[in-house]
Amino acid sequence: MSQPVELQLRYFASVREAVGTGAESWTSQAATVAGLRDELIARGGAWAQSLARCRAVRVAVDQVLQQDESAALRPGAEIAFFPPVTGG
């Protein structure tokens, strides 16, 4: 198990509505974004549903969109979860 890291989590659009908050602090034991997502899914309920692996959820680390979830977690990082974007 890795050292715990303190993260700032952000949620947008349908994910924000489902989990009932736009932002929270979270102490993670995970080493990567993928591990963090698994931790959040393990909370159950709306977390398990809206972040489920079958869902097309996008992840940004420090406001940069990630192509995959292999990025390492850095203390203080801002990790955002949201559905595919629909602007324009």
Place this chain on the structure above:
Amino acid sequence: MGTQSVRSHVSIQAGDFDLSAEVTALRAGDGGVGAVCSFVGTVRDHGGQGSVSAMELEHYPGMTEKAIEAMIAAAFERFDIRGARVIHRIGLLQPQEQIVLVAVSSAHRGESFKACEFLMDYLKTQAPFWKKESTPGGAHWVDARVSDDEALARWDAMPPRS
């Protein structure tokens, strides 16, 4: 990014914009501009789930601006353009209201046509905005379209100019 400084402007705003004023600002002081291509997106009164009475736009403050700046930098690398302006509105909008502007200036028309479409394709798929439609059946989030990802893939398949 080239050696010239990038002439770009990005605004995420609740208020409306004036196309003519934006194009004027884009061209101001640049005698090398021979072409301006602009795209304006508007709110439709119909969506996938019937008539739309209003559209609510959410974004990710900070990331949205950064993402669009990065798209503009990529456009400057790919195309021979002189300036770019992007405006995207947020908050509650009514059908027929303007929602997005992309305007690009260049010496000759071809580059600004291409860069304008490139920027819109990236904006639709990579900029963190989300739309929520109000319909008679209730409000719902708009799903991303596969055709938007396909539009983006065209550019990925094209090598940037050297």
